[in-house]
Amino acid sequence: xxxxxxxxxxxxxxxxxxxxxxxxxxxxxxxxxxxxxxxxxxxxxxxxxxxxxxxxxxxxxxxxxxxxxxxxxxxxxxxxxxxxxxxxxxxxxxxxxxxxxxxxxxxxxxxxxxxxxxxxxxxxxxxxxxxxxxxxxxxxxxxxxxxxxxxxxxxxxxxxxxxxxxxxxxxxxxxxxxxxxxxxxxxxxxxxxxxxxxxxxxxxxxxxxxxxxxxxxxxxxxxxxxxxxxxxxxxxxxxxxxxxxxxxxxxxxxxxxxxxxxxxxxxxxxxxxxxxxxxxxxxxxxxxxxxxxxxxxxxxxxxxxxxxxxxxxxxxxxxxxxxxxxxxxxxxxxxxxxxxxxxxxxxxxxxxxxxxxxxxxxxxxxxxxxxxxxxxxxxxxxxxxxxx
Amino acid sequence: xxxxxxxxxxxxxxxxxxxxxxxxxxxxxxxxxxxxxxxxxxxxxxxxxxxxxxxxxxxxxxxxxxxxxxxxxxxxxxxxxxxxxxxxxxxxxxxxxxxxxxxxxxxxxxxxxxxxxxxxxxxxxxxxxxxxxxxxxxxxxxxxxxxxxxxxxxxxxxxxxxxxxxxxxxxxxxxxxxxxxxxxxxxxxxxxxxxxxxxxxxxxxxxxxxxxxxxxxxxxxxxxxxxxxxxxxxxxxxxxxxxxxxxxxxxxxxxxxxxxxxxxxxxxxxxxxxxxxxxxxxxxxxxxxxxxxxxxxxxxxxxxxxxxxxxxxxxxxxxxxxxxxxxxxxxxxxxxxxxxxxxxxxxxxxxxxxxxxxxxxxxxxxxxxxxxxxxxxxxxxxxxxxxxxxxxxxxxxxxxxxxxxxxxxxxxxxxxxxxxxxxxx
Numbered sequence: 001x002x003x004x005x006x007x008x009x010x011x012x013x014x015x016x017x018x019x020x021x022x023x024x025x026x027x028x029x030x031x032x033x034x035x036x037x038x039x040x041x042x043x044x045x046x047x048x049x050x051x052x053x054x055x056x057x058x059x060x061x062x063x064x065x066x067x068x069x070x071x072x073x074x075x076x077x078x079x080x081x082x083x084x085x086x087x088x089x090x091x092x093x094x095x096x097x098x099x100x101x102x103x104x105x106x107x108x109x110x111x112x113x114x115x116x117x118x119x120x121x122x123x124x125x126x127x128x129x130x131x132x133x134x135x136x137x138x139x140x141x142x143x144x145x146x147x148x149x150x151x152x153x154x155x156x157x158x159x160x161x162x163x164x165x166x167x168x169x170x171x172x173x174x175x176x177x178x179x180x181x182x183x184x185x186x187x188x189x190x191x192x193x194x195x196x197x198x199x200x201x202x203x204x205x206x207x208x209x210x211x212x213x214x215x216x217x218x219x220x221x222x223x224x225x226x227x228x229x230x231x232x233x234x235x236x237x238x239x240x241x242x243x244x245x246x247x248x249x250x251x252x253x254x255x256x257x258x259x260x261x262x263x264x265x266x267x268x269x270x271x272x273x274x275x276x277x278x279x280x281x282x283x284x285x286x287x288x289x290x291x292x293x294x295x296x297x298x299x300x301x302x303x304x305x306x307x308x309x310x311x312x313x314x315x316x317x318x319x320x321x322x323x324x325x326x327x328x329x330x331x332x333x334x335x336x337x338x339x340x341x342x343x344x345x346x347x348x349x350x351x352x353x354x355x356x357x358x359x360x361x362x363x364x365x366x367x368x369x370x371x372x373x374x375x376x377x378x379x380x381x382x383x384x385x386x387x388x
Numbered sequence: 389x390x391x392x393x394x395x396x397x398x399x400x401x402x403x404x405x406x407x408x409x410x411x412x413x414x415x416x417x418x419x420x421x422x423x424x425x426x427x428x429x430x431x432x433x434x435x436x437x438x439x440x441x442x443x444x445x446x447x448x449x450x451x452x453x454x455x456x457x458x459x460x461x462x463x464x465x466x467x468x469x470x471x472x473x474x475x476x477x478x479x480x481x482x483x484x485x486x487x488x489x490x491x492x493x494x495x496x497x498x499x500x501x502x503x504x505x506x507x508x509x510x511x512x513x514x515x516x517x518x519x520x521x522x523x524x525x526x527x528x529x530x531x532x533x534x535x536x537x538x539x540x541x542x543x544x545x546x547x548x549x550x551x552x553x554x555x556x557x558x559x560x561x562x563x564x565x566x567x568x569x570x571x572x573x574x575x576x577x578x579x580x581x582x583x584x585x586x587x588x589x590x591x592x593x594x595x596x597x598x599x600x601x602x603x604x605x606x607x608x609x610x611x612x613x614x615x616x617x618x619x620x621x622x623x624x625x626x627x628x629x630x631x632x633x634x635x636x637x638x639x640x641x642x643x644x645x646x647x648x649x650x651x652x653x654x655x656x657x658x659x660x661x662x663x664x665x666x667x668x669x670x671x672x673x674x675x676x677x678x679x680x681x682x683x684x685x686x687x688x689x690x691x692x693x694x695x696x697x698x699x700x701x702x703x704x705x706x707x708x709x710x711x712x713x714x715x716x717x718x719x720x721x722x723x724x725x726x727x728x729x730x731x732x733x734x735x736x737x738x739x740x741x742x743x744x745x746x747x748x749x750x751x752x753x754x755x756x757x758x759x760x761x762x763x764x765x766x767x768x769x770x771x772x773x774x775x776x777x778x779x780x781x782x783x784x785x786x787x788x789x790x791x792x793x794x795x796x797x798x799x800x801x802x803x804x805x806x807x808x809x810x811x812x813x
Contacts, residue, residue, distance in 0.1 A: 098475040098490075098497040105497060123781060123806040192636045214787060216635045336633065338784045352469050353776040355493035 023036030091361035124243030218249025252339035434467035486694030529692035536762030570650035579649030592685025688766035
């Protein structure tokens with residue numbers, strides 16, 4: 001703080017003026033100088049700059065400022081902001097995608113598309129509800145799994161006594177930089193009926209292996225039926241075109257493959273986040289706790305994880321946002337298994353397959369609304385944690 | 389925007405004119421625009437492989453040379469997507485492969501030139517194909533080719549199971565018998581792709597249909613269709629019939645080529661696939677069986693030569709379509725990559741020539757005339773807007789027929805309900 005005044009060109013004379021009221025001790029004096037100068041600097045800033053902003057020189061600067069950011073701004077407005085508003089507009093129309101979106105044949109239909117998806121019993125509503133159920137289970141399984149995996153990998157490769165750390169870091173990161181489509185295709189081969197995964201299960205004596213990729217049965221349903229619970233009487237109650245039993249089915253086996261695959265792929269990227277944060281933690285802290293007699297697990301749980309909290313929050317937030325809008329994997333797996341269809345893919349499918357871009361855009365905006373609401377909620381709860 | 393409005397205006401006028409004048413009288417009133425030579429046409433195709441691409445390019449070059457025009461061939465790997473984008477952007481290709489799922493949308497948006505009778509009269513083509521590309525009795529675009537379903541039989545498996553010509557699957561009972569006899573040594577008797585685009589053939593054989601004759605109502609939940617679905621389920625439950633995912637195959641042809649299936653039901657596109665991917669397998673092609681009431685039935689798939697209503701060169705495009713759909717050119721396409729001509733006369737000629745070629749090459753098989761026969765009684769696809777999604781919902785339940793998780797009556801009534809919702813939104 002003591003160096004603050006000298007940072008500011010106009011700071012030195014004013015700071016010097018402070019010495020008129022010199023406090024007794026040298027330390028006190030230094031503190032006072034730094035503190036007051038700091039406050040004063042702020043005060044001066046707000047006082048001095050405001051009138052200047054209306055000066056001619058500033059005006060010119062403002063013009064050049066806008067000029068310099070304009071390329072970025074034009075690109076942003078043209079390719080991000082406008083399309084978003086156009087898509088919002090399209091979601092209120094019956095646009096078929098076969099004419100320009102602003103052609104006179106495109107009619108405004110108000111909330112019809114949203115109503116069809118949310119309140120009118122029919123195929124669109126059932127497909128929409130199913131896609132949200134699918135992605136819901138996908139998110140609540142994938143985010144914890146990929147975060148835990150990323151953190152474990154980061155701690156492992158951060159170990160200074162590990163030989164060939166560089167190799168492991170690259171190896172774990174490799175899936176993240178590989179095309180998601182290529183990885184999905186490989187997983188389809190691994191998990192198909194007579195694929196590698198089932199061959200391994202067969203080797204260990206499990207013969208009745210499922211056809212993972214095509215299997216639409218939910219995980220919870222399977223577990224419950226193992227305990228003799230099969231579609232109870234209340235299970236037939238329809239909510240948005242899906243029965244209660246279908247809502248509670250859990251991720252299908254096909255979806256489980258997708259969850260495992262994505263957790264494995266993205267863990268590498270998030271491992272890098274954690275690794276960077278881990279390297280910021282001073283070794284002194286570790287040593288100090290070690291001297292105080294903490295076990296390795298206690299050190300990890302009570303010291304490392306709390307210090308990683310900002311990174312943890314970042315990874316979880318990014319994880320949520322990217323999983324809600326998953327598309328690539330669904331694009332490849334969805335056509336053969338409806339329990340792999342997510343809203344991101346449904347929006348595409350409805351738009352192109354049925355020439356119903358208005359409906360597709362409505363799906364996209366409902367997904368957008370959901371992401372915004374859930375991200376806000378998540379931020380709120382995580383923030384409370386931080387202030388504790 | 390100005391241009392867009394002008395075009396939509398023009399298209400709207402065309403639609404009004406179309407609505408007023410019935411049948412062939414329409415042909416004279418569609419105004420064709422642009423010069424017929426010295427222009428460059430954009431021609432968007434969705435090729436099945438290098439053979440088709442080079443055949444299209446050769447045809448384009450030949451027509452261009454003959455008429456003094458140029459054709460820019462654009463091969464799309466996802467035609468629906470690329471064509472939609474081109475229409476949305478207001479600059480569609482002049483002439484393109486028109487696909488059934490997009491047909492009705494294109495007509496309703498006034499984007500498809502009503503060129504059918506301008507190119508060739510409807511009577512030159514198979515009626516089922518003309519029906520597929522007609523809307524409100526107006527013939528919008530000429531069918532490019534035709535593909536029908538038939539049964540493919542692995543000759544080695546057939547002989548090993550001790551079956552003879554007397555056992556050929558000419559009826560449902562014989563097909564069931566053959567499927568049972570051929571299910572042995574890890575091979576499944578009959579493998580079907582899990583889609584309505586295969587099972588629908590059995591609907592027709594049972595005397596059922598997708599729609600009524602006028603094409604105004606869906607008739608999915610008929611007792612005939614139920615009988616067909618129950619027949620399929622009966623074979624599936626016994627394990628004589630499996631759906632392609634159950635044997636890790638993407639489609640019936642893959643299961644057949646890799647030897648997992650002794651029989652499959654596919655269209656004539658399987659000829660090319662067998663030649664390139666599984667050339668060693670000897671197989672025979674026989675027509676689909678007749679159902680219990682003696683009904684013949686198969687499905688037909690096709691594209692058309694679509695011309696954009698907003699093209700600046702519709703006159704040149706119609707001239708090019710005439711060249712592409714001419715008997716000589718259809719024969720060239722059929723010989724180049726195995727699609728069947730959409731003209732009955734040319735189709736028969738092709739089948740005869742193909743048989744001669746096969747015999748000359750020292751092979752006994754396959755005899756493709758089974759595919760050509762099917763054209764006479766084939767049922768076309770449903771072109772109603774939004775039907776693709778309804779069909780996927782049905783297709784997703786097909787695998788469940790084998791273990792009983794899907795109920796045939798329920799599947800059909802749901803299909804009927806969802807399809808009806810498309811007609812009365």
